Amino acid sequence: MLFFIKAELEDQPAMPREKWLGMAASTWETIKQLEGSGKVLAGGAFVGQRGGCVIVDVDSNEELSDLLNRLPLSAHLNWDVVPLIPAERALESAKWAMQQLSLAQGR
Secondary structure (H helix, E strand, C coil): CEEEEEEECCCCCCCCHHHHHHHHHHHHHHHHHHHHCCCEEEEEECCCCCEEEEEEECCCHHHHHHHHHCCCCHHHCEEEEEEECCHHHHHHHHHHHHHHHHHHCCC
16 A cells, blocks of 8 residues: 655754754664565655655555654654545546546547
């Protein structure tokens, strides 16, 4: 199952800056490990913003929830999670729709 995940930080948590930076670094280290295992397919930080995104490939909604909850900054981020279908499947659907339109128009 593919998901596009966008995370943004509205306000820096009330904690010492050193701790905050350590949590940010740990979160990106975890994401890099997930890239190595094939769970994160792509992603990165937004330039000039306090956020980033990833595309993940997981087996279930529960696995996705566990993955996000294990990130050190998880509780401090606002999440936008969008399910995706692979491009190949989107192409099949578009071709099917074109075929149905042609049939309906009597072509």
